[in-house]
Amino acid sequence: MCGIVGYTGMRPAVPFLMNGLRRLEYRGYDSAGVALQAGEGLLLEKQAGKVQGLADALTERASVDLDGSVCGIAHTRWATHGPPTQNNAHPHLSKERIALVHNGIIENHNSLRERLRADGYEFLSETDTEVLAHLVESHYEGDLLVALTAALKEVQGTFGVACISAEEPGVLIVARRGSPIVIGLGEDETIVASDASAIIKHTRQVIYLDDNDVARIVAGDVEIRTLDSTPVSRATSEIDWSADAAEKGGYEHYMLKEIFEQPETIRNTIRGRLDSDRGTAILSGLNLEARDLADIQRMLVVGCGTSMNAGMVGEYAVEDFAGFPAEVEQAAEFRYRNPIVGSKDLVIAISQSGETADTLAAVREAKDKGATVVGLVNVVGSTIARETGRGVYLHAGPEISVASTKAFTSQVSVLLMIALKFARSRRMSRERGMEFVREIEALPLLVEKVLEQNDRIAKVAEQFADFENAFYIGRGYMYPVALEGALKLKEISYIHAEGYHAAELKHGPIALLQDNVPVVALLNHGPGKDKTLGNVAECQARSAPILGIITEGDEEARSCVDSYIEVPYAPLHAAVIPATVALQLFSYHVARLRGCAIDQPRNLAKSVTVE
């Protein structure tokens, strides 16, 4: 959510900053801006709208100062405080000598603003960030690190910050609490960002700041202190994915590319983690010995959005196969409702980004209450990965499309492996374990079979692209798939879509059905199919057009629906994956036919770092 880039070194800063902003645009696209040390002062350019608008403005304004600047900061915004206008765009300046960009929320901005106004500061925007810029200026006596440290001590809330001063050439200061800052180390130059994808083109050597770290960076030198001024050193890590992974690779949209990557990403997720001889999963990152496994009395999964939907599959699979209680809970609710959690609970925090504020808050709550907390995270080195300290990385590679696809299928793959591991430590036979391993190993192939039907799914989408409302229904393992299918459709096509348990529809929502409200029914082969077919008949009796997701060759299901997409047969816990991929493609094609901004849907941003 929002993207920060900063550069200091020997080369012109603008190309680094603009390239970084383009890479980070998926984190917010309401406005963009840069501030540069130029000549004796600071040069500021910002625009409402996408990064391209900023690029055009910079081209028009081309100047020697702009081209010659070797230190600057830049930002792409997802609006929190104040609408997406030019004035509210970052960077924010104070007294023409401090420029600052910020991710996160300054919670006590109102009281600070009042005080700063009384001290004579003039506010040009409605943002909490401008408050921070003036606060830093109010502490500034020639040392920006000291001033930022003093300001941040007065701040409540979360921040990833980068700032520069007109009076300290080449000095870039960054800090974090709750919003990530990654420092990319080059030779005689440093590029900082809120996300490694803005850095990878230039260097793989990075330092991740910890919460309450402040760093002074000059060319290639990085000096880190904590907010209480204690010098600290943070380890250098190497980014293990390539710049190509964050490119579109010939696809029209990142979303389509990421959907098509899934056979490979699932292979990466399961590689080396299955023991086919012993019929179990090897998940050493969980750091759970046999004794720990035996002690666990309940599994609790927390996450948001798509990650929570994946968590529900985990809940079902653990109860189904391992035979002990599992629950999934919205991370946002977990923290505030005083949940009963203790040392016998295993809490699994699921997050693609590893930065989602609600999930992070749930992690902290669970840790405080003594639970064993593990992370299922995609982004290496992210806050949730580090705070949980144990878990399973998804290895799905960078997910750039705002709508999550490949992260979901990798999350489900890991959850199935967790269910297998727990089941084998309790009640599952070796033979059944070996079969389960084969079921997981078959997942990439099942996805390939769905992808082969892309053209047909695009045709089916044509019949549904003009509706404005839709319901998705499913039972058992297909219930979370219905939730995820509806989420995907609404976020990228703006069709109002609701996922419901198939049986729930008649408890209210059925009142909405008519001939222009289609129902997407998950009719995969399995125990819930006949009952769901009954629900389909109820919908048809109200004239709703039905799209069935059916098992390949299922004549009965085919004859009961108006349109269908076939998915290959798999046992239901595994069928979640091909069924979801079919719905991802369906949403994609509907959104495309409606001319939507698929990779950057309105009002959304990747990685939600505010509560």
Ligand code: F6R
């Ligand atoms: C939907 C989507 C969101 C995220 C949610 C959690 O396509 O992307 O619902 O799943 O914001 O994000 P992570 O997984 O990064 O915690």
